[in-house]
Amino acid sequence: MVNLVIDGKKIQAKEGITLLEAARENGIDIPTLCSHESLEPSGACRLCSVEVTKGNRSKIVTSCIYTVEEGIKVNTESERVKKVRKLIMELLLARNPDSDVIIELAEKLGVKPQKRFLPDHDKGKCILCRLCIKTCETIVGVSAIGFSSRGATKIVGTPFDEESDVCIGCGACAYVCPTGHIQMETTGDTRTIWGRTFKMTACNVCGRYFAPEDQLKYISQKTGVPLKELSTCTSCR
Amino acid sequence: MSKIVKMEDLNKAKKRGLDALMPRKTKIMVGMATSGIASGAGEVYRALDSEIKKRKADIILKKTGSMGMDCIEPLVDVITPNMPRMAYGRVTAKQVPAIIDQILNGSIDKEKPTYYMGEEDFIVTGEKIKYYKGKKPASLKGINAIGDVPFYKKQVKLATRNCGLIDPENIDEYIAKGGYFSLYKALTTMTPDEIIEDVVKSGLRGRGGGGFPAGTKWRSCRDAEGDIKYVICNGDEGDPGAYMDRSLMEGDPHSVIEGMIIGAYAIGAHEGYIYVRNEYPLAVANLTKAIEQARACGLLGKNILKSGFDFDIRISQGAGAFVCGESTALMASLEGKAGEPRAKYVHTVEHGLWNRPSNLNNVETWANVPLIIARGGNWFSAIGDKASTGTKVFSLVGKVNNIGLVEVPMGIPLRDIIYDIGGGIPDGKEFKAIQTGGPSGGCIPAKLVELPVTFDDLKKAGSMMGSGGMIVMDEKTCMVDIARYFIEFLESESCGKCVPCREGVHRMKQILEDICEGRGQEGDIELLEDMAGAIIDGSLCALGGSAPNPVLSTIKYFREEYEAHIRDKKCPAAVCKALIEYRIDPDKCTGCGLCPRVCPTGAAKGKIKKIHTIDQKKCIKCGACVESCKYDAIIVE
Ligand SMILES: Cc1cc2nc3c(=O)[nH]c(=O)nc-3n(C[C@H](O)[C@H](O)[C@H](O)COP(=O)(O)O)c2cc1C
Ligand code: SF4
Ligand code: SF4
Ligand code: FES
Numbered sequence: 001m002v003n004l005v006i007d008g009k010k011i012q013a014k015e016g017i018t019l020l021e022a023a024r025e026n027g028i029d030i031p032t033l034c035s036h037e038s039l040e041p042s043g044a045c046r047l048c049s050v051e052v053t054k055g056n057r058s059k060i061v062t063s064c065i066y067t068v069e070e071g072i073k074v075n076t077e078s079e080r081v082k083k084v085r086k087l088i089m090e091l092l093l094a095r096n097p098d099s100d101v102i103i104e105l106a107e108k109l110g111v112k113p114q115k116r117f118l119p120d121h122d123k124g125k126c127i128l129c130r131l132c133i134k135t136c137e138t139i140v141g142v143s144a145i146g147f148s149s150r151g152a153t154k155i156v157g158t159p160f161d162e163e164s165d166v167c168i169g170c171g172a173c174a175y176v177c178p179t180g181h182i183q184m185e186t187t188g189d190t191r192t193i194w195g196r197t198f199k200m201t202a203c204n205v206c207g208r209y210f211a212p213e214d215q216l217k218y219i220s221q222k223t224g225v226p227l228k229e230l231s232t233c234t235s236c237r
Numbered sequence: 238m239s240k241i242v243k244m245e246d247l248n249k250a251k252k253r254g255l256d257a258l259m260p261r262k263t264k265i266m267v268g269m270a271t272s273g274i275a276s277g278a279g280e281v282y283r284a285l286d287s288e289i290k291k292r293k294a295d296i297i298l299k300k301t302g303s304m305g306m307d308c309i310e311p312l313v314d315v316i317t318p319n320m321p322r323m324a325y326g327r328v329t330a331k332q333v334p335a336i337i338d339q340i341l342n343g344s345i346d347k348e349k350p351t352y353y354m355g356e357e358d359f360i361v362t363g364e365k366i367k368y369y370k371g372k373k374p375a376s377l378k379g380i381n382a383i384g385d386v387p388f389y390k391k392q393v394k395l396a397t398r399n400c401g402l403i404d405p406e407n408i409d410e411y412i413a414k415g416g417y418f419s420l421y422k423a424l425t426t427m428t429p430d431e432i433i434e435d436v437v438k439s440g441l442r443g444r445g446g447g448g449f450p451a452g453t454k455w456r457s458c459r460d461a462e463g464d465i466k467y468v469i470c471n472g473d474e475g476d477p478g479a480y481m482d483r484s485l486m487e488g489d490p491h492s493v494i495e496g497m498i499i500g501a502y503a504i505g506a507h508e509g510y511i512y513v514r515n516e517y518p519l520a521v522a523n524l525t526k527a528i529e530q531a532r533a534c535g536l537l538g539k540n541i542l543k544s545g546f547d548f549d550i551r552i553s554q555g556a557g558a559f560v561c562g563e564s565t566a567l568m569a570s571l572e573g574k575a576g577e578p579r580a581k582y583v584h585t586v587e588h589g590l591w592n593r594p595s596n597l598n599n600v601e602t603w604a605n606v607p608l609i610i611a612r613g614g615n616w617f618s619a620i621g622d623k624a625s626t627g628t629k630v631f632s633l634v635g636k637v638n639n640i641g642l643v644e645v646p647m648g649i650p651l652r653d654i655i656y657d658i659g660g661g662i663p664d665g666k667e668f669k670a671i672q673t674g675g676p677s678g679g680c681i682p683a684k685l686v687e688l689p690v691t692f693d694d695l696k697k698a699g700s701m702m703g704s705g706g707m708i709v710m711d712e713k714t715c716m717v718d719i720a721r722y723f724i725e726f727l728e729s730e731s732c733g734k735c736v737p738c739r740e741g742v743h744r745m746k747q748i749l750e751d752i753c754e755g756r757g758q759e760g761d762i763e764l765l766e767d768m769a770g771a772i773i774d775g776s777l778c779a780l781g782g783s784a785p786n787p788v789l790s791t792i793k794y795f796r797e798e799y800e801a802h803i804r805d806k807k808c809p810a811a812v813c814k815a816l817i818e819y820r821i822d823p824d825k826c827t828g829c830g831l832c833p834r835v836c837p838t839g840a841a842k843g844k845i846k847k848i849h850t851i852d853q854k855k856c857i858k859c860g861a862c863v864e865s866c867k868y869d870a871i872i873v874e
Contacts, residue, residue: 042579042734043579043580043734043735043777044734044735044736044777045735045736046735046736046737046775046776046777047736049774049775060774060775061582062580062777065580065582066582067582080770080774083767083770083771083774084737084771084774084775086771087737087741087767087768087771087772087775088736088737088771088775091736091737091740091741091744092736092740094740094744095740114764116744116748116758116760116761116764117744117747118747127736128733128734128736128739130734147575147733149733150558150729150730150731150732150733151728151729151730151731151732151733151739151742151743152728152731152733152739152740152742152743153733154733154739
């Protein structure tokens with residue numbers, strides 16, 4: 001066990017866990033946007049920044065990556081932390097003025113739009129948190145989407161913005177996206193995502209369309225379970 | 238190429254090398270680094286080659302790297318037995334026959350050398366070898382010795398010790414200058430700990446940006462757990478306009494390789510990588526040849542110098558994004574992944590390339606290592622400044638008379654670099670500021686011209702050492718425009734991973750654009766300052782962490798210029814087009830009719846011998862009239 005102080009509270013934490021985990025275990029809330037418990041942290045949004053003091057030196061770190069250390073003092077609400085958080089929220093409000101998630105979070109954190117930042121209208125709701133890409137790569141295992149370009153012009157999508165032939169239409173990316181940027185439409189026997197339309201499979205028990213054919217084929221291939229057995233939806237299984 | 242195993246073999250190679258360096262017949266060397274080629278050295282080389290062949294002259298023709306004085310390239314050096322070495326600057330193919338004439342008849346009366354060298358410094362061995370014996374020839378009267386040429390006078394060449402003096406494609410010449418003797422010393426007489434100790438003692442700090450003590454980094458990597466470790470050389474050099482590392486890799490590749498072998502032995506690594514940007518084909522070619530030669534001699538590969546130590550080096554070419562020079566992005570790129578930085582709470586010396594302990598140093602850092610081993614850490618630490626030992630190579634560009642690469646002892650005042658080495662500001666203009674540290678460095682104002690060039694003094698002044706870019710600016714430079722220029726570069730080079738850098742630098746650029754274009758608002762300066770603090774604190778890597786420097790340093794020293802743009806809608810340096818007007822001074826205008834002729838839009842007009850005027854509505858502020866006016870009658874405000 002490691003002893004540390006977070007916001008004045010003495011805490012014991014398991015070795016190797018992150019400051020974010022330690023804080024949450026102890027009921028201390030730190031805002032986050034790009035961390036997800038089933039994915040490796042990337043440190044992209046920086047919203048979870050906290051101030052760590054070791055001896056007489058202090059620095060800003062991202063709590064979703066930084067692991068607990070013996071004897072450190074963590075401040076999740078210091079002036080420096082608040083300044084970083086405020087700027088990040090102002091920047092995101094300007095980048096994604098139509099995102100209800102960002103607007104609500106900004107309100108909760110007491111951050112108002114910065115008038116000098118002209119709102120963008122070409123970025124949709126994407127905050128470039130990369131949760132979708134990592135889900136597709138590490139959990140689904142197909143890497144159908146990625147980034148193109150860099151800097152402020154960076155965007156998420158399929159390579160060359162064409163229909164992906166590795167995408168299985170599972171929709172995990174849309175599910176994990178914190179802002180609802182990814183458009184997925186399922187109507188009747190089709191589903192459209194990332195510009196490609198998938199044929200859905202009907203459950204052989206209840207007849208409900210429950211998953212894209214490509215997804216079931218992919219699972220069958222990966223697990224060796226015959227496709228037929230997979231053609232029953234979870235509720236009927 | 239014969240194997241080098243024993244001291245005897247090294248000495249044999251050294252002898253061959255000395256014969257090649259100072260042969261028994263005349264040798265001509267042409268500076269053929271990229272800087273030389275860019276100024277036409279290729280043509281001069283071909284002219285020399287054909288002239289020598291045409292006359293069947295018994296002259297050796299060789300290529301060498303750059304001595305750094307770009308403004309006098311193409312540079313041709315003539316080495317005649319028992320004669321001072323003559324250096325001819327700004328040579329054109331036309332002059333070649335006359336130069337060959339002179340060489341053949343032993344005179345120097347027609348084409349005057351730019352300077353001569355009486356002796357050559359062998360800094361690794363501590364020797365000086367004379368090119369000639371006896372008295373200085375009378376014909377040299379009026380010609381400067383290299384040591385009296387202002388550009389070279391205050392320079393101390395450690396890292397660039399061989400550039401422009403040896404043939405980089407000939408390992409024997411490198412050995413002749415003391416090369417690979419340090420490796421021999423290290424592998425046969427020193428323990429890894431002793432080597433690290435010496436590097437610690439030398440005080441050598443990383444030359445790639447951060448200035449981290451090299452010995453300390455080596456020690457941590459040596460102590461890190463793991464059987465497989467790597468040493469890596471950072472030759473990404475993403476700073477636009479800077480080319481210290483390129484010049485080193487082109488002109489003296491073995492110094493980098495030898496440094497890496499010694500480092501690898503000290504750290505316990507058996508594999509090394511040199512990461513070079515794609516835009517450096519000559520550096521890649523010369524490094525590749527050098528690695529092949531070192532391998533053929535047995536200085537790379539298995540059981541080097543019979544010490545039982547194995548080590549080899551591979552070259553990896555990067556696509557050349559600025560951020561790929563950052564240590565974690567570089568390692569990701571080496572692994573074939575996107576060149577994006579990662580949060581570095583676990584250091585790369587423990588978990589670096591392929592998650593294994595990795596020691597990354599800059600090209601120039603590595604090139605200093607053989608010298609430290611040869612002369613000792615104490616010798617090295619006596620050069621330069623207490624906390625910033627040794628020398629630093631800078632690329633000196635901008636509004637300065639002598640443009641080029643300069644290597645100076647740390648602690649030298651900026652003034653000496655700008656005025657003595659650089660020869661001051663062209664056209665009698667005032668010196669205004671110097672930008673150091675690359676795009677994310679800062680601007681240091683003229684009032685701090687006595688500032689000693691050390692890691693810590695530059696940082697205190699709001700700038701940094703960076704990798705060694707130095708851009709001199711004169712009174713005609715607008716500091717807001719400069720900040721906008723660098724921020725625009727950084728905006729386009731941000732990898733886009735983290736919000737404060739990606740979005741923050743982008744917004745800073747928009748505000749700076751507004752200010753330059755007359756849309757600045759009250760409160761913008763304070764907003765920029767606030768944003769800067771949060772971007773520095775919040776960014777994932779040092780690109781974002783240093784990106785606000787150009788803004789902060791120009792606000793700190795030139796706040797009134799920002800205020801003039803915002804409040805008075807004026808650009809004091811008359812650079813920002815939206816804020817200036819071209820007018821004709823009726824007291825000076827003679828009505829000569831020149832400006833109406835050059836004005837592309839017909840804005841400048843007037844009858845001959847009548848005072849001319851400029852129609853503000855038509856003026857596109859191109860400045861053509863100013864260039865044309867012989868009477869200084871055009872006012873730009
Ligand atoms: C955005 C960015 C770009 C960098 N580019 C370079 C570079 O081109 N060359 C270099 O040697 N170091 C560069 N660095 C510094 C490296 O991260 C690293 O500190 C250095 O290579 C370590 O070597 P040194 O200790 O010998 O200086 C860069 C750092 C940042 C943040
Ligand atoms: S689409 Fe959604 S999940 Fe993917 S990067 Fe953008 S915000 Fe994150
Ligand atoms: S600071 Fe900039 S360059 Fe570095 S990770 Fe963040 S976005 Fe990328
Ligand atoms: S949640 Fe930690 S950086 Fe985004």
